[in-house]
Amino acid sequence: MTAADLERHNADILIVGAGGAGLFAALHACRAAPELSVTIAVKGLLGKSGCTRMVQGGYNVALGPGDSVERHFMDTIAGGKWLPHQDMAWRLCETAPVRVRELENEIGCFFDRNPDGTLHQKAFAGQSFDRTVHKGDLTGIEIVNRLMEQVLARPVERLEEHRALALVPDRSGEALAGVLFADMRSGAFRFVRARAVLLATGGGPTMYRYHTPSGDKSMDGLAMALRRGLPLRDMEMVQFHPTGLLAGPDTRMTGTVLEEGLRGAGGHLLDGDGRRFMFDHDEAGERATRDIVSRAIFEEMRKGRTTPNGGVYISMSHLGPETVRDRFGGMVRRCADSGFDLAAGRVEVVPTAHYFMGGLVCDPETRTDLPGLYVAGEDAGGAHGANRLGGNGVANSTVFGGISGDTMAKDLAGPGAPFRNPDEDLLAAEIARALHPFGRAGSGGRGGDVHALRRRLMDLMWHDAGVVRTAGGLGRAVAQLGDLKAELLETGLADPGRVFNLTWHDWLNLRSLIEVSQAIAAAALARESSCGAHYREDCPDEGDPAAASFTVIRRDGGSLDVSRAPVNFSIVQPGESLLGEDHATLAAV
Amino acid sequence: MTQDADTLTVEVWRGDARGGGYVAYDVPRRESQTVLDVVTWIQQNAEPALAYRFACRVGMCGSCAMTVNGAPRWTCRTHVRRVAKAGRLRIAPLRNLPVIRDLAADLAPFFNKWTAAGGTFAPTATRDDPPAEISPETPQRAAADAGIECINCAVCYAACDTVAMVPDYLGPAALNRAWTLVNDARDGGQAERIAAVSGGNGCANCHSHQSCAELCPNGLSPTAAIAGLKRAAGRAWLRGGA
Numbered sequence: 091m092t093a094a095d096l097e098r099h100n101a102d103i104l105i106v107g108a109g110g111a112g113l114f115a116a117l118h119a120c121r122a123a124p125e126l127s128v129t130i131a132v133k134g135l136l137g138k139s140g141c142t143r144m145v146q147g148g149y150n151v152a153l154g155p156g157d158s159v160e161r162h163f164m165d166t167i168a169g170g171k172w173l174p175h176q177d178m179a180w181r182l183c184e185t186a187p188v189r190v191r192e193l194e195n196e197i198g199c200f201f202d203r204n205p206d207g208t209l210h211q212k213a214f215a216g217q218s219f220d221r222t223v224h225k226g227d228l229t230g231i232e233i234v235n236r237l238m239e240q241v242l243a244r245p246v247e248r249l250e251e252h253r254a255l256a257l258v259p260d261r262s263g264e265a266l267a268g269v270l271f272a273d274m275r276s277g278a279f280r281f282v283r284a285r286a287v288l289l290a291t292g293g294g295p296t297m298y299r300y301h302t303p304s305g306d307k308s309m310d311g312l313a314m315a316l317r318r319g320l321p322l323r324d325m326e327m328v329q330f331h332p333t334g335l336l337a338g339p340d341t342r343m344t345g346t347v348l349e350e351g352l353r354g355a356g357g358h359l360l361d362g363d364g365r366r367f368m369f370d371h372d373e374a375g376e377r378a379t380r381d382i383v384s385r386a387i388f389e390e391m392r393k394g395r396t397t398p399n400g401g402v403y404i405s406m407s408h409l410g411p412e413t414v415r416d417r418f419g420g421m422v423r424r425c426a427d428s429g430f431d432l433a434a435g436r437v438e439v440v441p442t443a444h445y446f447m448g449g450l451v452c453d454p455e456t457r458t459d460l461p462g463l464y465v466a467g468e469d470a471g472g473a474h475g476a477n478r479l480g481g482n483g484v485a486n487s488t489v490f491g492g493i494s495g496d497t498m499a500k501d502l503a504g505p506g507a508p509f510r511n512p513d514e515d516l517l518a519a520e521i522a523r524a525l526h527p528f529g530r531a532g533s534g535g536r537g538g539d540v541h542a543l544r545r546r547l548m549d550l551m552w553h554d555a556g557v558v559r560t561a562g563g564l565g566r567a568v569a570q571l572g573d574l575k576a577e578l579l580e581t582g583l584a585d586p587g588r589v590f591n592l593t594w595h596d597w598l599n600l601r602s603l604i605e606v607s608q609a610i611a612a613a614a615l616a617r618e619s620s621c622g623a624h625y626r627e628d629c630p631d632e633g634d635p636a637a638a639s640f641t642v643i644r645r646d647g648g649s650l651d652v653s654r655a656p657v658n659f660s661i662v663q664p665g666e667s668l669l670g671e672d673h674a675t676l677a678a679v
Numbered sequence: 680m681t682q683d684a685d686t687l688t689v690e691v692w693r694g695d696a697r698g699g700g701y702v703a704y705d706v707p708r709r710e711s712q713t714v715l716d717v718v719t720w721i722q723q724n725a726e727p728a729l730a731y732r733f734a735c736r737v738g739m740c741g742s743c744a745m746t747v748n749g750a751p752r753w754t755c756r757t758h759v760r761r762v763a764k765a766g767r768l769r770i771a772p773l774r775n776l777p778v779i780r781d782l783a784a785d786l787a788p789f790f791n792k793w794t795a796a797g798g799t800f801a802p803t804a805t806r807d808d809p810p811a812e813i814s815p816e817t818p819q820r821a822a823a824d825a826g827i828e829c830i831n832c833a834v835c836y837a838a839c840d841t842v843a844m845v846p847d848y849l850g851p852a853a854l855n856r857a858w859t860l861v862n863d864a865r866d867g868g869q870a871e872r873i874a875a876v877s878g879g880n881g882c883a884n885c886h887s888h889q890s891c892a893e894l895c896p897n898g899l900s901p902t903a904a905i906a907g908l909k910r911a912a913g914r915a916w917l918r919g920g921a
Contacts, residue, residue, distance in 0.1 A: 134732070135786060137831075138740040194810040198800020200820075200827070200863070207812035231739055231830060236800060239856075242790060243799040275779055304734045337711035340720060342736040342755065424737060427756040429711055541723045583727065589695075590730035590780040592722055 096517070097273075097280045100509060101129035101247065103498050104284035106254050106269060106311070108132035109140030110230075110484055111290035111467030111491030113237035114189075116246050117197075118495025126502060129282060130241065131249035131271060133291070137238030139306045140292050141468070142487050143231055146349050147214055148224030149201075149488075150481035151186040154211055157219040159183045160668040166482060167662065169216045170447075170475025171622040172635040173324065176661040178473040178490075181454040182482070185489040190223055193488070198236045201225050214481045215350060215379065222481040227349060227420050230484060249282075251275050253595060254291065256520035257314050257463065260510040266462030267512035270520050274595065277588025279521055285507045286462060286498040289315065290491060293446030293468030297603040297610075299545075299552035300334045300345040300442040308599035309606040311469040315450050316609060320460060321642050323471040323655075325606075325613035326624045327447035329478055330557050332383035333359075334442025335428065336401040343428045345442045349421055350480060352404060353377060359387065360403040360436065361395040367402075381477070381623055384441035388557040391440070401440035406432060441557050445483060447474045447623065448613070451642065456494035457501075462510070464498055466490035475640075476622025527597045530582025538581030540597050547574055547604060555611045560628045564615040571608045578604065609650060613641040616652040635664035684708070687763060689717055691729065692771040695780045701769065702726075708766075714747050714754035717768060718782065731782035738896065741832030745782050746771040751837035753896045773837040775846075789833045789852065796853035797875040800860060801868025811865050823862035826855045826904050828897050835891035835901050847880045851891035851901030854882055858904035861911055870915075877912040885909075 103119050105112045108130055116130050133139055152162040162183040167174055193199040194209075201223045202210040214222040225232040251274040258281070260267045268283035294307025312322060333352065337343040353359075353376040361367050371386035372378040378386075387402050397403055406414045411433040415422050418432070425432040449471030456464045467487035474482060501507050531537050550570050554563035578600055585591055619633045620626050639654040662668055685708050690701040704721050715733055722729040733743035738756040745754050747762050748769055762768065776784040804811065813820055835851040836842055842850050857876050860866050876882050885905045892900040 134734050134740075135742060136790075138742045139734045144735050144737070144739050188806050191808065191810060192806035195804040195808055195865070196802045196806060198802070198860075198863070198866070200813075200823070200865075201810075203813060203815045205814060205816065207814045209810050226828075228739070228828060231828070235829070235831065239793065239799045242794050304740065305736050306734050338709060340707075340709055341711045341713065341716045342719060342733070343711060343713065343716075346737045424756070427738070427758060428713070429758050429760070537727055585728035587728065590783055591728065592730060593727040 102126035103128045105130040105288045107290035110142030110487035114491030115495035118492045122499035129247040131252040143234040145230030145484045146227045148222040148229045151190045169479045173475030175472030258512040267510040289465045290467045295443040297607045298443035299548040302444045308602045310602045313602035313605045321451040324448035325609045329445040330384040330441045331444040333439040336438040336440040358405045397438045401438045403436040455497045466494040527583045537584030567611040612650045690769045712759045714757045730780040741830035744832045751834040775842045792849045792853040796849045796857045797872030798856040803867040823859045826859045838890040838894045848884045855901040855904040873915045882908040
């Protein structure tokens with residue numbers, strides 16, 4: 091296999107990923123510049139992969155009387171511990187109302203209504219106003235199904251089950267030429283040359299033993315960006331959800347989310363002996379914020395006060411099983427399908443890696459440092475800072491996906507956005523890199539155990555770079571990640587075919603995850619303070635928000651270079667508020 | 680045949696568009712174990728070349744449907760206890776769709792029909808307008824809501840005997856989506872949609888066998904939706920003929 095055997099084609103605009111960001115970008119690009127050809131490539135099926143679809147809670151948007159973009163913005167900044175890119179956060183909050191009206195009126199979503207027919211907006215953690223628009227507790231399915239239908243009905247070329255392998259620049263290395271893919275169904279390699287490329291593969295921290303994102307997620311987007319030497323920010327910021335289902339070994343159910351509302355409604359967390367423990371940690375008990383509850387559970391687990399599978403219990407039955415069934419029907423059914431009785435019994439839970447705040451450095455128009463490359467959704471860093479508010483994730487992907495479609499169309503209308511020819515040597519090297527595990531099968535054609543390596547990675551990150559971190563643990567993680575990478579490169583595949591070869595893709599997933607894990611560990615080691623989702627047991631001080639800086643990490647040859655950049659308080663200074671005194675107090679809490 | 684209580688005997692269809700057959704694997708039983716977990720165990724421990732598809736693993740994406748002991752199921756939410764017969768499972772790709780490889784079916788025909796049945800919202804307002812004020816209690820909205828939580832997993836499509844006999848039939852999922860849009864007061868594409876579902880491949884093909892409703896993992900009833908479409912198509916025909 092050489093570059094000469096590649097299937098090649100061109101698209102004016104190439105979108106990599108088909109979650110909320112990718113689908114919105116396609117629709118906006120088609121509308122802004124119908125004469126341009128648009129191709130959307132996705133690792134799974136269009137509309138079915140990615141995490142927007144898995145959104146349960148809803149969509150934060152300042153629509154109601156008494157709410158304002160300023161208030162939503164201040165909540166986002168305070169929640170993000172003053173680390174967000176303020177212009178991006180502003181853009182997020184300012185555009186969300188437009189995007190929700192677009193979803194309702196043009197895309198066809200129908201969100202829950204009040205009895206009078208107006209949109210229902212519910213309370214959600216960390217916000218000073220009830221502003222979360224939702225569709226029951228399955229908001230993401232409604233959004234992505236409707237977006238998918240609109241994209242299917244347009245002349246957008248679809249490359250489904252296409253795995254992105256590399257961002258390929260032109261010979262100068264100064265601008266992007268296109269993206270190399272593996273067609274997972276045929277095993278063929280395909281290079282799509284494009285004048286503009288949107289990276290919207292989604293984050294998804296699935297390198298942790300317990301994680302919530304979709305199984306196709308392996309942070310390929312950030313791994314590709316890192317390999318091209320692009321700057322990534324806030325890579326230490328991994329959000330854990332406190333209550334993931336713990337169902338034992340060898341089941342993909344483990345790690346999936348049991349919703350936040352269970353604690354809000356009065357659910358109890360119990361240790362292995364059935365004792366409530368949250369009040370030992372925080373006066374808000376089970377209703378404390380996600381990070382506090384996650385750390386408290388982690389602490390109980392470290393002390394060994396655990397359930398049979400090594401977690402804690404969530405118990406709802408004191409509220410009355412019928413009440414629980416009425417209020418949380420979806421969750422009760424999901425648990426029942428998995429063999430657990432949430433309404434009347436106890437269900438084992440564990441903190442679970444949920445969302446990645448870090449990502450590629452970009453501007454509020456989604457442009458990156460590399461001409462031709464744009465980024466939106468969970469691959470983009472900056473909007474959430476050190477913590478993401480529930481309900482701001484789907485707002486982020488849909489707002490910036492749409493902006494990106496508009497921006498790419500606008501940039502392609504001007505000069506300076508030609509088709510560029512790829513660096514053919516680099517293209518050939520990337521193909522060889524993807525083929526690395528073939529032909530390395532051991533004696534008797536047996537492949538190595540990719541899955542055992544994946545479990546080791548997930549255990550390592552869970553223990554040493556997870557909910558609670560120390561310099562010692564992070565140093566160990568950095569060292570062992572290097573060992574894991576070396577072992578992976580020695581691990582071959584038993585099946586020599588490339589057609590729908592999942593184990594090959596498991597191998598490639600693991601390489602992406604290890605490379606991004608190295609960046610997480612390095613950034614976490616560099617941040618010697620605690621802030622939002624990043625908790626250093628050995629440096630618990632939060633530091634002065636006025637001196638806040640964010641980490642920027644780049645790959646330079648074989649090593650990772652971590653630097654710090656000061657936050658630009660372009661809209662509001664720490665201690666101040668756009669809302670006057672009342673909100674300044676709330677934001678400081 | 681005696682069966683070790685700690686082991687499942689799992690026959691998995693292996694092959695591609697040219698043909699194939701069942702291969703048996705022994706899989707250790709676990710207390711918490713879905714059919715997707717069984718398939719995953721085989722790929723990770725016994726047959727690294729096994730092809731299948733999944734994504735969300737919690738019943739939201741509808742990627743992992745397969746035929747399990749003869750019936751289509753969402754495998755990520757189907758506990759082994761519910762479907763294993765005497766410690767045995769037989770797993771195959773969804774029927775009524777082309778096979779790519781092993782347990783992975785090609786869903787392109789399913790989604791093409793979704794679009795062909797008018798399953799795309801046709802807007803009458805823009806992002807500059809406020810969201811329409813529609814009470815959830817109106818009968819029309821209630822009819823739309825009854826079918827809206829479809830995850831397009833294609834279980835109903837694979838269950839449908841009419842699709843098996845009439846391959847161009849639009850099928851239960853696409854028609855169910857069309858019915859939710861017929862009941863969407865905001866939609867401006869009704870005439871085209873009714874024409875699309877009234878054609879030779881449309882709702883008149885349904886014989887109300889109800890397999891779709893029996894097997895829908897979310898408890899929807901495409902049969903009821905299709906009955907609604909038949910009435911709507913009849914009314915449109917009468918108006919057109921008047």
